[in-house]
Amino acid sequence: MSRRTIRAALLLLPALIAVALPAPGARAFDPRCPVATEERARALAERAAAFLKSSGAAVALPAFTGRTHGFGAGDLYVFVFDFHGTMLASGGWPEHVGANVVGPYGAGGPYARIRRVAASPPGRGWVRYNWYSPCTRSMQPKMTYVIRVGPYIVGVGAYTVPAV
Numbered sequence: 001m002s003r004r005t006i007r008a009a010l011l012l013l014p015a016l017i018a019v020a021l022p023a024p025g026a027r028a029f030d031p032r033c034p035v036a037t038e039e040r041a042r043a044l045a046e047r048a049a050a051f052l053k054s055s056g057a058a059v060a061l062p063a064f065t066g067r068t069h070g071f072g073a074g075d076l077y078v079f080v081f082d083f084h085g086t087m088l089a090s091g092g093w094p095e096h097v098g099a100n101v102v103g104p105y106g107a108g109g110p111y112a113r114i115r116r117v118a119a120s121p122p123g124r125g126w127v128r129y130n131w132y133s134p135c136t137r138s139m140q141p142k143m144t145y146v147i148r149v150g151p152y153i154v155g156v157g158a159y160t161v162p163a164v
Contacts, residue, residue, distance in 0.1 A: 036074060038143050064079070065091055079154075080155070085100045110131065140160070142160060143158055144156065
């Protein structure tokens with residue numbers, strides 16, 4: 001291949017990439033990012049809670065954040081908070097691990113509702129709120145199943161309206 005051909009190909013590369021990318025906010029088809037269902041979210045939350053109980057936080061929290069051991073696929077991921085609002089694991093937003101997630105919404109925000117459900121006598125249940133999808137990086141309605149495991153709140157949610 002001549003230098004001229006290589007140079008021409010390199011000059012066209014940015015244009016080809018721009019054409020291949022979806023418009024901002026659009027969801028491109030990505031087989032690695034299937035849309036989860038509420039049934040799959042609840043099943044994964046139950047499995048994650050059992051894994052946390054049996055393996056302990058030192059093993060489970062990194063597995064959840066790293067999405068290993070089958071703890072994440074597409075927009076389905078495990079997150080764990082403590083009751084003070086610190087995110088201890090997140091397979092969808094690993095950059096937020098260690099951050100306080102109570103946020104500016106205080107008592108009306110998603111964390112407050114998640115905490116109320118986890119603190120209730122059954123210690124588990126569904127919470128509806130809006131959250132950013134790790135696949136689309138856009139805000140979407142989400143149903144999350146949360147389970148109290150000792151001092152931890154384990155959750156897995158399904159985005160209920162996929163972006164188009």
